[in-house]
Amino acid sequence: MSVPGAFEPARGPRPIVVQKYGGTTVVDEAGREALARRVRERLDEGRDVVVVVSAMGRKGSPYATDTLIELVRNEGGAPPRDLDLVLSCGEIIAAVVVVARLFRHGMPAVALTGAQAGLVTDSTHGDARLLSLEPARVRAALARGLVPVVAGFQGVDESGEVTTLGRGGSDTTAAALGAALGAELVEIFTDVDGIKTADPRIVPDARTLPSVTYEEVFQMAHEGARVVHPRAVELAMRAGLPLLVRDARGEVPGTLVSRHPLGPKERPLWAGYRDVATGVTHRAPVALLRVPAGPGEEPRVFRAVADAGISIDLINIQPELKSFTVPEDRAEEAANALRREGFAVEVVPGCAKVSVVGSGIHGRPGVTAAIVEALVAAGVRILASTDSHVTVSCLVPRDDMERAVRALHAAFDLARDRDALQAMPEMEGREE
Secondary structure, rough: OOOOOOOOOOOOOOEEEEEOOHHHHHHHHHHHHHHHHHHHHHOOOOEEEEEEOOOOOOEEEEOHHHHHHHHHOOEEEEHHHHHHHHHHHHHHHHHHHHHHHHHHHOOOOOEEEOOOOOOOOOOOOOOOOOEEEEEEEHHHHOOOOOOEEEEEOOOOOOOOEEEEEEOHHHHHHHHHHHHHHHHEEEEEEEOOOOOOOOOOOOOHHHHOOEEHHHHHHHHHHOOOOOOHHHHHHHHHHOOOOOOEEEOOOOOOOOOOEEEOOOOOOOOOOOHHHHHOEEEEEEEEEEEEEEEEEEEEEEEEEEHHHHHHHOEEEEEOOOOOEEEEEEHHHHHHHHHHHHHHOOOOOEEEEEEEEEEOOOOOOOOOOHHHHHHHHHHHHOOOOOEEEOOOEEEEEEEEEEHHHHHHHHHHHHHOOOOOOOOOOOOOOOOOOOOO
16 A cells, blocks of 8 residues: 555656545545545546545534634634635645545545645635636646645635635635646535435425536526535536536436536437426525616616625616615615615515526526416515526515425426436546
8 A cells, every 4th residue: 555655656647537525525434435435436447536625514513614714703703814824724634634545545645725736816815716727736746646635715816825715615626627637527526416406405306407507507506506606617617627516425426517408418308398497496585675766876876785895686777766686684784885875775675586597498488477377376476586598586585485496396397307317427538
């Protein structure tokens, strides 16, 4: 068995797979054994593997991100710059633990921080954006026969300060590394068996999707699904890099995310609404703000909220009324910013956004009618709505959210297994 420091000499390049492991997948003995098995499988196929890890566990676990946040908060808090230093430690600890596990199984490995892996970000502490990535040390480690284990969720800004990438940042790390290294696949291992048609806690018969397009999963993530971060999907889409979302410990094939709605090969489509919708998502709590304002006052309304640093959604501009939604915990802050500009504001708290997502929505008559009919039949009041070419969203009372999700899931027959063939990635190189 190899021991730390016993590195192989440099060798030629091989196909690369990037594997990202969520915090719950590496927190215990069984999870780390599953990780080692997954890495070994790809190595035995003749591929190089780059591993990206999140901090181990969820709040309450000693090295989880939320635990570290709570530790600092209990001391009275810290400036964002210093908080990022603490938060980066969770992933670094996980990386070293995983390296030790891989060595135990005869797979020489090396832990790298985000900075060592080459991730350079802007200076927005807590939610930094990636500016550049030159993974020279990752390539060098691969050339020496090592498995690089990269701490996700982090990088450094151009002045060398440690930064973190926000919630889901390890997904972004994995996708960025996959794109920069010319990987043929990024595997995102989590504690669920793939991307589902709805939250199974709300819809027990929600189905695991064998495949989705980048655009569909981007919209699902943006509208509340929490399997893959939207920034990671955007990076993968630009690079034509397939993502495979799967359970770290099980044997279910998972969900392939690519340019094609049904996987790499063409497959027949089905008639009716069942090939229109891919999934139903939800986001809560949100608040609806109604602002009486005349024509020409729109810039002042939206600039006031923007200057407060608050993102808005479900925008509706009428001649004498402007309305939009904000996260409920920012509602009063937004309202106060508007009041300082002399506007009267009505705040409607306790709302939720439910969305039907699917690449077949665009140009298909009757989709909105089907959504409205399903919600009305379920006794759900529609407070506002919006649509794009892959999404139709409705604002509903928070108390009706789960009923709305179930009604829409049933209306589009999403529990039916329309594609029994589980999509596994074709390992013949990246998509062009």
